[in-house]
Amino acid sequence: MTTTPLSPSLIATLPGHYYTDPAVFRQEQERLFESLWFCAVRSADLDKPGAFRTVQVGRESVVVTRNRAGELRAFLNICRHRGARLCLEESGEVRRTLQCPYHAWTYDLDGTLVAAPNLTKMPDVDRTAYGLVGVELREWLGYAWVCLADEPPSFEETVIGAAVERLGDAASIERYRVEDLALGRRVTYDVKANWKLIVENFMECYHCATIHPELTDVLPEFADGYAAQYYVGHGAEFGDGVKGFTVDGSEGFGRLPEVADDQDRRYYAITVKPTVFVNLVPDHVILHRMFPLAEDRTVVECDWLYAPEVVASGADVSKSVELFHRVNVQDFDACERTQPAMASRAYRTGGVLVPTEHHISLFHTWLTERLGGAGA
Secondary structure: OOOOOOOOOOEEOOOHHHHOOHHHHHHHHHHHHOOOOEEEEEHHHOOOOOEEEEEEEOOEEEEEEEOOOOOEEEEEOEOOOOOOEOOOOOEEEOOOEEEOOOOOOEEEOOOOEEEOOOHHHOOOOOOOOOOOOEEEEEEEOOEEEEEOOOOOOOHHHHHHHHHHHHHOOOHHHHOOOHHHOEEEEEEEEEEOOOHHHHHHHHHOOOOHHHHOHHHHHHOHHHHHOOOOOOOOOOOEEOOOOOOOOOOOOOOOOOOOOOOOHHHOOEEEEEEEOOOEEEEEEOOEEEEEEEEEEEOOEEEEEEEEEEOHHHHHOOOOOHHHHHHHHHHHHHHHHHHHHHHHHHHOHHHOOOOEEOHHHOOHHHHHHHHHHHHOOOOO
8 A cells, every 4th residue: 555745834743553562552551641640530539437438440440548637649440468359339429448349458548458367366467557558649629649650750740741732830820729629510522432532633623614513603712723722822712703602602690709811701721630620611620530441441531520509509611611511522423433443454553743743743753752662
């Protein structure tokens, strides 16, 4: 099969096998999801001691729980005795301890081994050394971020730095006080597509005029194909006559208290590699967390966050939720239409990026450098 010469205005994409090869996905699990900071759970979901949630981080199951002092802790979800899965449910609540359902080895909420059948007859067993394997955890934007690496990369540089790189400074996102917002709605999407297709789709707006009529009605400049992430500090401006970031452009809620005047009536998008999208609008924040489960399957959990008084009042948030829900469905449908083609001989050497998509090539460069050429 012949290869079409690349025109000067175009940039080559990754070859198709990056999206279909299980070996590439295993490398991504090891060198991305298990080595970088991974947004695991919303802190407020674990609202009392003993509450827990299990999440898949690369090839590992991780349990995040709140201890008796009210602090979040994360551990590999593996009993130290014979390796059984400790917590079998996706979420739940225990009174004081986590107990393995196989042989009843029991751990406190800080991970220390506190009980086991006949443990008193084994005084030489170090209850800390045989406790649960801890996972590094940081809280930011009201979420617990975990890292499985023995030596985690700088959180400030790789996570908070993504917001600074996109917006120009940390204060621009801090003004939204995301950690103080309340959950208005959560929708989980099971997408039959590779996680990178979802990232690439989120980063560009060349497709917006084609598949996002509601979004381009609210943000008319997106119809020209230039994404919100095209250059540092830019926020797409609401159209004339648009009152709020809602499905019909009707009025939303009051501007969040600390949002600056020059951030009003604008939409900002941030990609925190590898698996988080943050969307900022004046009256709410939308945060996507991706959980890549296979080379052709990605679960996306999307939260709509509002001022606490908006949620407490029982206000109808459906019009603002519906706008980005439609955007999500439209985007994920496009990714699912694209996934089968990644295995086609027509995409064996990849596709191309047009000028308004050229920043995606930076993502491809970052990815291949992280994989060390393993996916080539």
